[in-house]
């Protein structure tokens with residue numbers, strides 16, 4: 097057992113199956129045979145007096161796909177043309193009438209000036 101510091105967040109480790117694994121890829125259900133590369137995603141959520149950790153296996157293909165998705169999401173606000181604008185309403189102080197507070201993009205969440 098290697099000592100592992102429990103830190104919040106995601107921790108991904110690359111592994112090579114030393115035998116056929118009982119567990120399959122969480123995303124596509126692929127089996128891992130001896131010699132296959134797989135990744136263990138371990139999520140740890142912690143608070144002052146509790147820690148929840150769970151992990152799942154993911155195949156290299158799905159890992160790559162999820163990274164592409166993450167990268168796309170990260171650059172979304174720069175590429176977004178804000179095609180769907182929603183208006184957020186809020187109550188006028190002291191009255192039970194709502195007024196438009198601000199507009200925001202339903203795709204990337206950018207608030208319009």
Ligand SMILES: [Zn+2]
Nearest residue numbers: 121124155158
């Ligand atoms: Zn997969």
Ligand SMILES: [Zn+2]
Nearest residue numbers: 176178201204
């Ligand atoms: Zn947008």
